[in-house]
Amino acid sequence: MKTRLLKRFAFLALLLAGHAQAAQSVTFYHHDALGSVIAKSDADGYLYLNEEYQPYGEKIYATEDFFGGSDDWYTGKNYSEELDLTYFGARWYDAKQGRFLSVDPAPVSLLSMHSFNRYHYANNNPYKYVDPNGEDAYLVSRPLNIMNGLPGNHNFIVYNARYVGDPGATVISFGDIGGGADTTGRVDENTKGFSEGTSTTDRLAWESLSKKDTKTTFRRIGIEDSIVGNIAGSLLEDTSYSIYPELETNTTNSNTAAGAIANRADGGSSKVNNGRRQPGSSVIDRINFRLDEQ
Amino acid sequence: MNNSFIKNWCVRLVLKILGAVFLAIAVYVFYLWFTYIDETVYSGTAYGLTIGDSKQDTYRKIPSSLSQLSNSGDIYILIKVENDNQIDLATNSGHTIMVKTLLHDIGFQRFKDLDTWEFYIDASLFNSLKLKFCKNSLCEIHRHRKYFDLP
Numbered sequence: 226m227k228t229r230l231l232k233r234f235a236f237l238a239l240l241l242a243g244h245a246q247a248a249q250s251v252t253f254y255h256h257d258a259l260g261s262v263i264a265k266s267d268a269d270g271y272l273y274l275n276e277e278y279q280p281y282g283e284k285i286y287a288t289e290d291f292f293g294g295s296d297d298w299y300t301g302k303n304y305s306e307e308l309d310l311t312y313f314g315a316r317w318y319d320a321k322q323g324r325f326l327s328v329d330p331a332p333v334s335l336l337s338m339h340s341f342n343r344y345h346y347a348n349n350n351p352y353k354y355v356d357p358n359g360e361d362a363y364l365v366s367r368p369l370n371i372m373n374g375l376p377g378n379h380n381f382i383v384y385n386a387r388y389v390g391d392p393g394a395t396v397i398s399f400g401d402i403g404g405g406a407d408t409t410g411r412v413d414e415n416t417k418g419f420s421e422g423t424s425t426t427d428r429l430a431w432e433s434l435s436k437k438d439t440k441t442t443f444r445r446i447g448i449e450d451s452i453v454g455n456i457a458g459s460l461l462e463d464t465s466y467s468i469y470p471e472l473e474t475n476t477t478n479s480n481t482a483a484g485a486i487a488n489r490a491d492g493g494s495s496k497v498n499n500g501r502r503q504p505g506s507s508v509i510d511r512i513n514f515r516l517d518e519q
Numbered sequence: 520m521n522n523s524f525i526k527n528w529c530v531r532l533v534l535k536i537l538g539a540v541f542l543a544i545a546v547y548v549f550y551l552w553f554t555y556i557d558e559t560v561y562s563g564t565a566y567g568l569t570i571g572d573s574k575q576d577t578y579r580k581i582p583s584s585l586s587q588l589s590n591s592g593d594i595y596i597l598i599k600v601e602n603d604n605q606i607d608l609a610t611n612s613g614h615t616i617m618v619k620t621l622l623h624d625i626g627f628q629r630f631k632d633l634d635t636w637e638f639y640i641d642a643s644l645f646n647s648l649k650l651k652f653c654k655n656s657l658c659e660i661h662r663h664r665k666y667f668d669l670p
Contacts, residue, residue, distance in 0.1 A: 370645065370668035379670045392613040400669055418557055421663045422644040425597070429644075432614050468670060478670050504670050 281323030282311065360394075361386050362446040362453035364487040366497035367430035377502035380483040381427045382457055384450040389443065390435025397457045397486075398424040399479035401466040409477045410462035423479075442499040447491040457486050459515035470505045477512060480505035485512035556664040565660045566648060572657045577650065578627050581638065585648060588640050588662075595639040596620050617642055640664075 255264035261282075266272045278284055302311045302318075311318045316325045324344045362384035369379050386394035400420030402410035412420045433439040446453055460482060467476030484495030484506040496506040562570050567584035568577055586592040595617045605612045617639060620626065630636055636650040645668065651659035 369670060370643075371666070377670055379668065392611075392615065417559070417661065417663070419665070419669055421557070421665075422647065423669070426644050426668070429615060429617075435611070435614070466669075480670055 279320070282318070282320030284320075360384070360450050362448070362450040362490065363389070363443045364446060364483055364495075364497055365427070365431055365434075365441060365443045366499055366501070366503060367427065367441045368501070370426065377504050378480070378497070378499070379423070379427070380480045380497065380503055380506065381431075382453065382483050382486050383431050383443075384446075384453045384457075386450070388435075390432050392432050392435075394431065395454065396424065396428045396431055397454075397483075398427045399460075399482040401478075402462065407466035408462055409464050409466045409479070409482055411457075411460070442497050442501075444487070444494065444497045446487050447493060453486065453490045456489050456514065456516065460486065461513040461515055463513055464511055468504065470508050470511070475511060477508065478505040481508055482512055485509035485514075489514065551665070551667050554664065554666055556662055558662045560660040560662075561658065566662060568650070568657060568660055570657055570660065574631050574652060574655055574657075575627065577636075577652075577657050578622070578630055582622050585638055585640060588646075588648065591641060593641065594620055594622060595642045597637065597639070617644075 251268045253266045253268075254262050255266065257263050257278075261276075261278055263276050263278075264272055276284060302313055304311050308317070309319075309321075310326070311320060313325070316327050318325050326344075328344065362382065363386060364380060365383050366378045366380045369376055381399065382397040383394050384397070398412050398420075399409060400412040400416070400423045401407050401418065402412060402416065402420065403418045407419075413424045416424065430439075430441045433441050434443065464477040464481075465473075465475065466478055467473045468478065470476040470478055470481055480496070480503045484503075487493060488495045488509055495509045496503045558565075560570065564570070567587060568580055572580070582592075582594070585594050597615055597617055600608050600610045600612050600614050600616060602612045608616065608618075610616055619642075634652045636652075638648045638650075640646040640648070645666070646664045647662075649659075649661040649663070650657060651661070653659075
């Protein structure tokens with residue numbers, strides 16, 4: 226009996242010791258506005274790492290990290306000491322030069338002057354923007370699947386794209402989501418009704434850009450892609466759907482929604498310059514965002 | 520032939536053309552409305568399939584079920600290209616493509632692990648039959664067909 230009790234106490238002691246050990250290993254990471262790790266502290270508030278960076282990411286001050294080095298560096302990206310470079314997912318970045326080492330995998334957009342510089346970082350404005358993954362966002366336009374696309378195009382948003390046609394990118398589609406009255410909103414592969422199949426068609430149209438011969442066109446949205454994702458996520462589904470919103474007051478469609486997101490993100494055109502009719506893209510002021518309500 | 524006769528004749532011609540265009544649009548809209556299907560079945564039998572059937576029974580019935588929905592009888596599915604078939608399909612891995620399937624018995628190995636089956640008729644994403652399974656039994660049959668695409 227005593228032996229069993231002793232065993233239980235021993236087990237309890239081990240558990241407590243393990244818990245204490247776990248408590249000792251807690252590390253708090255402190256970030257600046259751009260997401261760079263500038264300090265680490267333990268549970269007692271002891272600061273054991275303190276770093277500062279130049280605007281383009283060069284380290285200018287760092288205390289010694291007694292608990293081992295950290296891979297997290299400028300804007301939270303992985304830093305390679307051997308190469309003295311930072312990895313942004315799609316490209317390596319040299320903080321001393323403030324430039325990527327390889328060409329941007331995304332093509333030049335005539336509507337974004339920053340895209341002409343193939344090596345720049347965060348639109349050359351590192352105080353305002355970050356480039357968390359070296360990926361891009363696009364306003365994409367495809368012909369409607371009716372009468373060979375004769376009446377016009379359907380537009381949608383793509384972000385998290387490492388290159389044009391990247392199958393790993395996030396595609397955001399809009400359409401008629403029903404809900405009693407016809408309403409403009411986000412559609413996906415589970416959507417039923419009038420806009421069923423739209424999101425899959427959009428995804429295949431986007432992926433078709435990875436080959437040369439396609440009728441799908443696009444414009445690059447000249448801003449960090451996660452901002453585009455945030456704007457798209459804050460779109461309010463509070464307007465009535467119409468095939469041709471320009472002919473009906475207070476109505477919108479997918480071209481209105483996608484165009485409003487692209488325009489809000491970089492201030493550029495709400496349509497793709499492809500010479501095709503994109504009904505709804507000229508009335509983007511009818512789209513409301515949750516960001517405006519805050 | 521005076522001017523007013525020619526003028527009236529021209530007006531009548533324009534009105535006839537406008538009427539014909541309006542009628543053609545009306546007939547086309549009616550055709551789109553008439554051919555539109557968006558139906559979900561939760562009980563009983565539909566399209567040759569029975570709610571409550573096992574995955575194996577459903578898989579066996581699908582070819583005859585889908586042949587009723589298409590003149591060609593061709594059935595398509597969406598697949599994600601993998602590393603081991605990207606050369607045969609001439610498409611880089613990661614991309615999604617639509618392929619024609621013969622629904623041979625060997626394919627059941629792929630379908631039995633999925634709870635949602637999607638089949639596309641005549642290679643159209645807007646002409647589909649989607650089946651949902653709950654606890655390995657068919658619990659939802661969704662048929663969708665439209666000959667239009669909304670902007």
